[in-house]
Amino acid sequence: MNQIHLFNLTSTFFLMLNxxxxxxxxxxxxxxxxxxxxxxxxxxxxxxxxxxKFPFFLQELQESRCDYPGFNISxxxxxxxxxxxxxxxxxxxxxxxxxxxxxxxxxxxxxxxTVCSRSIRNIxxxxxxxYLPSNQREIFVFFNCNLTLQLTWELSQFKVxxxxxxETNTTLALFNNDPMLNFASEYxxxxxxxxxxxxxxxxxxxxxxxxxxxxxWIASNYSICEASxxxxxxxxxxxxxxxxxxxxxxxxxxxxx
Numbered sequence: 001m002n003q004i005h006l007f008n009l010t011s012t013f014f015l016m017l018n019x020x021x022x023x024x025x026x027x028x029x030x031x032x033x034x035x036x037x038x039x040x041x042x043x044x045x046x047x048x049x050x051x052x053k054f055p056f057f058l059q060e061l062q063e064s065r066c067d068y069p070g071f072n073i074s075x076x077x078x079x080x081x082x083x084x085x086x087x088x089x090x091x092x093x094x095x096x097x098x099x100x101x102x103x104x105x106x107x108x109x110x111x112x113x114t115v116c117s118r119s120i121r122n123i124x125x126x127x128x129x130x131y132l133p134s135n136q137r138e139i140f141v142f143f144n145c146n147l148t149l150q151l152t153w154e155l156s157q158f159k160v161x162x163x164x165x166x167e168t169n170t171t172l173a174l175f176n177n178d179p180m181l182n183f184a185s186e187y188x189x190x191x192x193x194x195x196x197x198x199x200x201x202x203x204x205x206x207x208x209x210x211x212x213x214x215x216x217w218i219a220s221n222y223s224i225c226e227a228s229x230x231x232x233x234x235x236x237x238x239x240x241x242x243x244x245x246x247x248x249x250x251x252x253x254x255x256x257x
Contacts, residue, residue, distance in 0.1 A: 037244040041066040041231035047075035050095055054232035055219040056081075066233045068219040068241070070129050082107060087124040093212060100219070101133070103197060105212030115205050116162035116171060118143055120192045129218045132195050136214055138176040139196050141205065142188035145170040152187050155180065160205055173205045228253035 045052045045061055052058050055068030058075055073092065074082045081092040089107035096102060114120065120141055147155055147167045158180070160171040172188065174181050185191060195213035202208065220241035222232040230243035230253060245254035 034246045035244060035248045037065055037233060037242070037249060038231055038246050041233050041244050047073070047081040048079040050081055050092065052081065052095075053097070054222055055217065056095070064234070064236065065244075066231070068129075068234055069236075070126065071217070071219070076107075080107075085123070085125050085130075087121055091212075099216075101214050101216045103212055103214055105210055110206040110209040112160075112162070112206055115141065115160060115173075115209075116165070118190070118192075120194060120209070122192055123194065125215070130215050131218065133214055133216055136195050136197065137199055138193050139205065139208055140174050140176065140181060140184075141192045141194070142172040142174070142184055142190070143192075144189035145172050145184065146187050149187075155184055155187070158184065173203070175199065224253045228256075230254040 040063060041054075045058050047058060052062075052073070052075075054066060055071040056073055057064060057067035057071065058081075059072045060075060064072070074084075076082050076091075083090045083092055083104065090104040091107050092102050092104055094103040110120070141160070145152075145155065147153065147159075147170050155172060158172040158174050158178075160173050162171050165171060172184055174184055176193075194209055196208050196211060197213045198211045199208065220232075222241075225232045225243035228243065228245075230245045230250070233242050233244050233249075234240070235242045235249065241252075242249045243251065243253050247255065
């Protein structure tokens with residue numbers, strides 16, 4: 001009888017011991033498991049020399065969870081990040097994550113024929129997530145300008161050298177802060193404005209345009225997410241910004257500790 005009682009006690013002990021061991025390893029494994037979103041968005045991605053991270057994502061290499069809507073880019077020849085906007089493709093030359101801005105230029109370069117053939121167009125971009133810095137300069141290209149009048153001769157200093165043009169059909173280029181801008185607009189039939197990021201006193205219009213310009217972006221403030229150790233992303237099911245953390249997604253930042 002005692003042996004049977006001892007056997008029951010021993011069996012119960014080992015069952016409890018196995019349960020405790022199993023529970024320990026199960027909980028430990030669960031605690032050490034890292035959230036899949038955090039793991040995926042932690043992988044660094046590059047296109048050429050540029051680090052591509054939130055709000056951008058490389059549509060060939062990354063899943064859309066690591067981005068913000070509208071910021072998908074492609075990597076041309078593994079060197080050039082390309083952003084598609086309504087008026088065409090743009091090369092991203094640099095990204096300034098702290099100021100939420102980036103330097104872009106047209107993917108197809110301008111040349112003198114492009115300027116003179118009036119192939120320049122005003123840029124169009126989605127204003128709900130992109131905008132031009134207020135202090136950025138613009139260059140205005142005027143077409144079909146009449147410089148035959150004596151009072152317009154002073155505008156000749158702004159002429160773009162185009163073949164087959166004369167004084168009744170001249171192309172001009174002026175910057176937005178030029179005092180002659182309004183005067184020039186009175187004697188020209190068509191105007192195109194293009195933002196430019198740099199100007200060093202040169203008059204070569206195509207070179208100025210090819211330097212590109214800066215765009216600022218609008219996206220959820222992700223500095224809190226990054227400061228807490230999270231990886232910023234977006235939940236396309238709920239359509240909300242998410243901070244992906246080792247223990248799972250959170251609204252804005254990871255839990256301390």
